[in-house]
Amino acid sequence: MHAALTIQPLPGIPLVSSGDDLGSLLLDCLAELRLELVDGDILVVAQKIVSKSEGRLVQLDEVTPSPEAVALAAETDKDPRIVELILRESTAVIRKAPGVIIVRNRLGIIGANAGIDQSNIDHGAGECALLLPEDPDQSAARLRDSLQQHTGRSLGVIISDSMNRAWRLGTLGQAIGSSGVRVLDDRRGGRDLFGRELMVTIINRADSIAAAAVLVMGETAEQVPAALVRGFPPDDSRQVARQSLRPASEDLFL
Amino acid sequence: MHAALTIQPLPGIPLVSSGDDLGSLLLDCLAELRLELVDGDILVVAQKIVSKSEGRLVQLDEVTPSPEAVALAAETDKDPRIVELILRESTAVIRKAPGVIIVRNRLGIIGANAGIDQSNIDHGAGECALLLPEDPDQSAARLRDSLQQHTGRSLGVIISDSMNRAWRLGTLGQAIGSSGVRVLDDRRGGRDLFGRELMVTIINRADSIAAAAVLVMGETAEQVPAALVRGFPPDDSRQVARQSLRPASEDLFL
DSSP, X not given: OOOOEEEEEOOOOOOOOTTOOHHHHHHHHHHHTTOOOOTTOEEEEEXXXXXXXXXXXXXXXXXXXXXXXXXXXXXXXXXXXXHHHHHHTEEEEEXXXXXXXXXXXXXXXXXXXXXXXXXXXXXXXXXXXXXXXXXXXXXXXXXXXXXXXXXXXXXEEEEEEEEOOSSBOSBEEEEEEEESSOSEEEOTTOBOXXXXXXXXXXXXXXXXHHHHHHHHHOSSTTOOOEEEXXXXXXXXXXXXXXXXXOOGGGOSOO | OOOOEEEEEOOOOOOOOTTOOHHHHHHHHHHHTTOOOOTTOEEEEEHHHHHHHTTOEEEGGGOOOOHHXXXXXXXXXXXXXXXXXXXXXXXXXXXXXTTEEEEEETTSOEEEGGGOBOTTOOGGGSOEEEOOOSOHHHHHHHHHHHHHHHHOOOOEEEEEEEEOOSSBXXXXXXXXXXXXXXXXEEOTTOBOTTSOBOOSXXXXXXXXXXXXXXXXXXXXXXXXXXXXXXXSOOOOOOOOGGGGBOXXXXXXXX
């Protein structure tokens, strides 16, 4: 592709609560900004507002830590109730250290704390934690359906989360869910400039888009939980973000 | 920031050879595209053309593999001359498997094959391999100086490479060198929407920009080895890409 991309922040979305219709909130926001969606547009939505709309907020005083959680919490210097939630949301602890628990979560995503977060949550009703959506690819598909139905456009949706990485400092946006986006842009089998067959060139388009979008979204009090990415041609890809997961048998860093 | 970002591909840069002045080539390309640089613009340039301009192409028939390289080549099913170059460019082998050598290179970057590449190279004069620039942050600083001198604008420069990652499929663009770009956008100490102190929110801006730019750059015969990222305010940051490296003592995946 030789088209320019634009990454447009979508500020002004109100605080999201359980049961809110994210599609409507996004369309209201776009109307307010006088932005009209066109075919190929990709909406990137922060995991936090998806989780909130799906009621994934947990009251910590309702969480009873298991003995395993209590032990791991002592080892890592964390709140046993948070550790209990991390373990419930995970299938394996990959690494642990003071202040750090890295797991494979039940979705297969490897990262810190199973994506459980305590920031940007109204703790008026006692301490809370926010879990990832039950099935972020499904969440993205539902949101895409809703947006497409209302606009008649061919769209993509990505649900982004900020992730730490091995070896490098600073988080990157990552696609934890998606619909209507070519996730793995496979250029293998093509030829390079001099006709040599390209060996391993699969670009993770969904993660790259999420990384770009998080640049304008911000995580602090800026209240920009979504971005509009424009410039890709419409894509009827059936790929989903889950296909980004490297099979454990092929992973050298577990 | 609430401004939109644009990611503009810069096609039409001719094939680069040792000694070429990348600054001039980029300015010619921008003039051809009728793009005028403004304060805050960030130029993202593919590592390959930086390496080529710096004469980092090595003739494989001039490489004599050491016994260590011969053994590792047999173990990983690779060309012993390429393995010799990988070892010369590295300080530690982190993982090895058939077809895979992951090292810490002499710059501290962890990745496959020390970034050595055989694609998009004119092999007319026999088989060649292309090494990373000697010092990509320095390369970025020189290119930035040249571009700023010619335009009078306050600019940033990122040198990007496509990297594989632990746990996830598909490559992402990554900043292996930079100048004039806030690499680690430290939002710690800020307050979230509800006044809770933000604990760990440092976004890697340089890597995020590189990931975005590679979306429009392409790696195959598309000849788009650079992109223009617009929308950030001018930045007098003295940070460089090398600061993205996580200290080995804090890394759980070595």
